[in-house]
Amino acid sequence: MQQPTNSSRRKFLGLAGGAAALGALPVVIIRPAEATPAMLAAAIQNVTGGAAVRTGKVKLEIPPLVENGNTVPMTVTVAHPMAPEDHVRSIHVFNEKNPQPNIANFHLGPHNGRAQVSTRIRLADSQKIVAIAKLSDGSFWSASVDVVVTLAACTEEVI
């Protein structure tokens, strides 16, 4: 009488352990598609064509702690003159962990007077945001900011 009770308890523990081990694995697999650092690097490569990107000139303003990832205010300013012979041509913003690495491309010219743009973006996770400015002389400058997101965008279901 004792024997079957023991064996079923052992079976139960074995199953429970197995379920726990299996449970740990899908956490990695079920994660939604996200841009990996490799995709981020590829997206940057697409813009720069392999040219060197220097840190500086660009100022990326974004709250370091974000409560709602669905609307995150962002401002990019490039400290560079906007003269016809020497200006900022474009500003590109990228992320690391959204499903796509691109956020936006802004195309500017000398008539803008000031190289500053603002918008509101979505962030699916705590991650690094990178802004790259292309100048008229062909050089690239960048800034990056780490952002912590408490409520991620894109996760809610549509009813």
Next chain:
Amino acid sequence: MASALINVPAKAKRGDIIEIKTLMSHIMETGYRHTASGEIVPRNIITSFTCRFNGNEIFRTDLFPAISANPFITFFTTATESGKFEFEWIGDRGFSETASASISVE
């Protein structure tokens, strides 16, 4: 119904750098969300925003799903002459909206 909000100063001095703020109502559906039954909601976003002044392009943005619903975009321009700003939003499913604003420069 799509509608735009534009903020352009009515007057400016020649040479002033002015800020232009724009907001277009749009769902900006990312294409990464699912319904309760598991189907993917197809992407429906604005892909391009352009601003022209007296017919010449002065600012353009490529938008991606990472831009929030009701895209809000601000930028600057130098006031050189009186004229008309024309704004154009183009997106998925044939979305196309325009708006305009005038400025008088002294």
